[in-house]
Amino acid sequence: MPTQPHQPAVPHPTPAGPADAASTGVTSTHAPGVPSAQAPGDASADGPLDRERAHLRASRAALRAMREDAESLDLTDTAATWVSAEALRAQVQLRIAALADLADTPLFFGRIDLAHDDATDDRPQHERFYIGRRHVHDAEGDPLVLDWRAPVSQSFYQATRERPMDVALRRRFGWTRGELTAYEDEHLTDPHEMATTSALLTAEIERPRVGPMRDIVATIQPDQDVLVRRPLSGTVCVQGGPGTGKTAVGLHRVAYLLYTHRERLRRTGTLVVGPNRSFLRYIEQVLPALGEVRVGQATVDELVAHVPVRAVDTPAAALVKGDARMAEVLRRAVWSGVVEPTESLVVVRGSRRWRVPAHELVEVVAELRSRGVRYGAARQALAQRIAHTVLLRMEAAGEAPDDRVQDAVARSREVKDLVKRLWPVVEPAKVVMRLLGEPEFLAECARDLLSEEEQAAIRWPKPARGVRSAPWTAADAVLVDEATDLVERIGALGHVVLDEAQDLSPMQYRAVGRRCSTGSATVLGDLAQGTTPWATSTWEEALRHLGQEDGVVEELTQGFRVPEEVIAFASRLLPAIAPGLAPATSVRRSPGALRVVRAPLEETTAATVRACRTALENEGSIGLIAADARLPELAAALAEAGLDHLEPGRETSAECRLTLVPASLAKGLEYDWVVVHEPAAVVAGEPDRRTGLRRLYVVLTRPVSGLLVVHGEDLPEELAERPRP
Numbered sequence: 009m010p011t012q013p014h015q016p017a018v019p020h021p022t023p024a025g026p027a028d029a030a031s032t033g034v035t036s037t038h039a040p041g042v043p044s045a046q047a048p049g050d051a052s053a054d055g056p057l058d059r060e061r062a063h064l065r066a067s068r069a070a071l072r073a074m075r076e077d078a079e080s081l082d083l084t085d086t087a088a089t090w091v092s093a094e095a096l097r098a099q100v101q102l103r104i105a106a107l108a109d110l111a112d113t114p115l116f117f118g119r120i121d122l123a124h125d126d127a128t129d130d131r132p133q134h135e136r137f138y139i140g141r142r143h144v145h146d147a148e149g150d151p152l153v154l155d156w157r158a159p160v161s162q163s164f165y166q167a168t169r170e171r172p173m174d175v176a177l178r179r180r181f182g183w184t185r186g187e188l189t190a191y192e193d194e195h196l197t198d199p200h201e202m203a204t205t206s207a208l209l210t211a212e213i214e215r216p217r218v219g220p221m222r223d224i225v226a227t228i229q230p231d232q233d234v235l236v237r238r239p240l241s242g243t244v245c246v247q248g249g250p251g252t253g254k255t256a257v258g259l260h261r262v263a264y265l266l267y268t269h270r271e272r273l274r275r276t277g278t279l280v281v282g283p284n285r286s287f288l289r290y291i292e293q294v295l296p297a298l299g300e301v302r303v304g305q306a307t308v309d310e311l312v313a314h315v316p317v318r319a320v321d322t323p324a325a326a327l328v329k330g331d332a333r334m335a336e337v338l339r340r341a342v343w344s345g346v347v348e349p350t351e352s353l354v355v356v357r358g359s360r361r362w363r364v365p366a367h368e369l370v371e372v373v374a375e376l377r378s379r380g381v382r383y384g385a386a387r388q389a390l391a392q393r394i395a396h397t398v399l400l401r402m403e404a405a406g407e408a409p410d411d412r413v414q415d416a417v418a419r420s421r422e423v424k425d426l427v428k429r430l431w432p433v434v435e436p437a438k439v440v441m442r443l444l445g446e447p448e449f450l451a452e453c454a455r456d457l458l459s460e461e462e463q464a465a466i467r468w469p470k471p472a473r474g475v476r477s478a479p480w481t482a483a484d485a486v487l488v489d490e491a492t493d494l495v496e497r498i499g500a501l502g503h504v505v506l507d508e509a510q511d512l513s514p515m516q517y518r519a520v521g522r523r524c525s526t527g528s529a530t531v532l533g534d535l536a537q538g539t540t541p542w543a544t545s546t547w548e549e550a551l552r553h554l555g556q557e558d559g560v561v562e563e564l565t566q567g568f569r570v571p572e573e574v575i576a577f578a579s580r581l582l583p584a585i586a587p588g589l590a591p592a593t594s595v596r597r598s599p600g601a602l603r604v605v606r607a608p609l610e611e612t613t614a615a616t617v618r619a620c621r622t623a624l625e626n627e628g629s630i631g632l633i634a635a636d637a638r639l640p641e642l643a644a645a646l647a648e649a650g651l652d653h654l655e656p657g658r659e660t661s662a663e664c665r666l667t668l669v670p671a672s673l674a675k676g677l678e679y680d681w682v683v684v685h686e687p688a689a690v691v692a693g694e695p696d697r698r699t700g701l702r703r704l705y706v707v708l709t710r711p712v713s714g715l716l717v718v719h720g721e722d723l724p725e726e727l728a729e730r731p732r733p
């Protein structure tokens with residue numbers, strides 16, 4: 009295995025000096041055909057790096073002035089009420105906090121020099137912009153740093169040699185501990201300059217991981233940026249292999265949308281849905297680091313937490329409960345209580361009696377049933393509709409009743425009693441409880457939808473005594489959510505990001521879908537990483553269950569996390585687990601990043617602990633990933649060897665960098681170095697071979713710098729090297 013320490017975040021210096029050309033007219037002196045990079049020692053006293061540092065000083069001073077302006081705002085008498093004054097004060101406080109100059113967060117990370125052929129009065133031929141995390145302007149209001157989400161910044165991210173977007177020079181800056189220490193230039197219109205992987209990008213990816221996931225604003229790649237900046241309307245689904253940046257894209261997209269549609273999304277809200285708490289803890293710092301703190305984050309289980317989950321389904325039961333047919337079963341169950349009127353209604357008001365015949369009540373009920381409104385809303389309307397028929401009779405008799413009379417009739421004992429009989433109150437959890445606990449009721453609602461075996465799979469052995477004590481499972485909670493929405497519409501948000509989406513059941517998609525029914529969604533996933541029995545086989549199907557049939561499917565193919573050697577090894581599994589998918593490529597080659605160690609069977613655990621020690625000789629985080637059942641043994645062996653370890657999702661620190669990860673929780677996480685213990689056991693830990701191999705694929709694709717595989721049993725045969733077609 010490689011023992012190379014990580015390179016610091018400085019690009020490899022090239023012998024020749026960099027360019028500071030374009031708008032200044034200074035000719036580039038870099039070696040022809042190679043994008044130039046510059047490190048500290050290369051800059052002369054008034055060289056380009058010094059000029060950039062001068063711009064940094066000016067930007068910092070301007071930011072300070074902006075902050076002082078905000079601090080000195082006099083809010084006395086500016087707001088009409090105490091409440092609005094408080095709201096204003098809170099907003100100003102937020103702005104002051106946002107204007108802090110954080111010592112370790114570079115104020116800008118890029119620069120573009122634009123050369124336009126079609127200069128106008130408003131747009132000079134040459135323009136230069138610095139791109140950073142936030143907007144900074146000078147006393148005249150001229151921008152010194154542009155927010156990365158501003159429209160002009162788009163060309164910093166999306167310009168390519170094929171489509172330079174007027175960018176004559178793109179400069180990326182390297183920072184070390186808050187100091188501007190290097191830069192790297194690309195002259196996109198120079199036909200002699202070759203495209204290479206940015207050394208700053210590589211250094212950023214390989215920067216040792218301590219703590220939670222980081223943002224990638226400085227190095228978002230063109231195809232990622234196109235996804236980040238898609239319009240708010242419409243849903244996009246991103247298929248991408250491991251480490252192609254799907255999660256990063258989803259989170260940056262939220263930040264972009266909040267910047268571009270701040271008012272609207274502040275009202276309607278945004279939500280990130282992830283597979284489990286460990287994953288959410290891992291990603292939770294990215295949005296705050298981008299200045300966005302008002303984004304909800306939840307697992308699907310948390311979204312549907314209407315009942316206490318205390319039991320686990322058999323795989324057969326979970327499969328049926330997650331099937332989209334359950335939506336219709338539940339619809340029937342919820343609406344089954346509505347009764348056809350058979351008797352007339354008599355309402356007494358004062359000395360008069362008003363009679364509505366049964367056939368008219370039948371019409372009212374039938375009309376409400378056919379309107380496609382929620383059960384609860386229709387129930388509320390029923391009282392008013394009945395009262396209205398009474399009102400019509402009053403008018404026919406020469407009275408002149410107004411709305412208040414209709415309301416009074418709707419609230420009368422006679423009408424209330426009738427509504428209770430015709431349209432009983434439905435408690436969603438109780439309906440589901442009845443469905444699972446009463447075989448006849450299930451048979452009636454599931455007729456022609458679920459087979460006898462399927463019904464048998466989900467029936468409880470005996471009826472539950474009450475909602476609180478029922479043996480609810482995670483899939484039941486989703487059913488209760490569906491029933492809840494049938495009774496009362498669940499509110500939708502402005503935008504929902506759904507990560508690791510491949511694992512959701514159709515009923516879970518529906519649960520997420522109703523939370524973005526009036527908004528839009530970003531759906532992220534990898535079909536090859538689907539490890540649930542109901543994992544989706546196509547994105548079109550997933551979008552349909554989500555209620556976003558018009559969503560577009562895009563693909564990310566360039567991998568950032570996993571080095572070439574490791575992704576090639578893991579991709580040997582693809583023909584067995586997702587035959588249609590092409591392997592992800594990698595932006596990084598890292599000879600020696602993969603090491604496979606065979607140990608005698610009885611020494612596998614000891615060999616694994618030794619591999620952890622070896623991995624710990626490197627900088628950064630280490631993940632030891634193993635089949636869930638092996639964890640107690642490995643935890644004990646680590647403790648005996650004096651190696652402290654963390655649970656997944658806990659922040660690593662300089663003192664403790666080793667995390668012991670059950671294979672079932674590895675999805676979405678990453679570590680600088682990964683030790684995989686006994687792949688055959690990872691595969692065997694799942695109910696079927698395809699799921700096992702998919703789990704193994706997830707596990708093998710977690711490392712950034714290197715992978716050590718320790719095995720005593722034979723490796724799964726699907727990992728054997730095959731000649732490329």
Ligand SMILES: Nc1ncnc2c1ncn2[C@@H]1O[C@H](COP(=O)(O)OP(=O)(O)OP(=O)(O)O)[C@@H](O)[C@H]1O
Nearest residue numbers: 224227228229250251252253254255256568569676
């Ligand atoms: N443009 C980029 N610049 C720097 N780092 C990047 C870039 N894109 C992705 N990365 C890094 O690559 C790693 C993988 O990204 P991410 O977790 O978003 O991938 P993913 O597609 O969600 O992976 P998985 O399918 O395994 O969950 C992260 O460390 C992320 O910061």
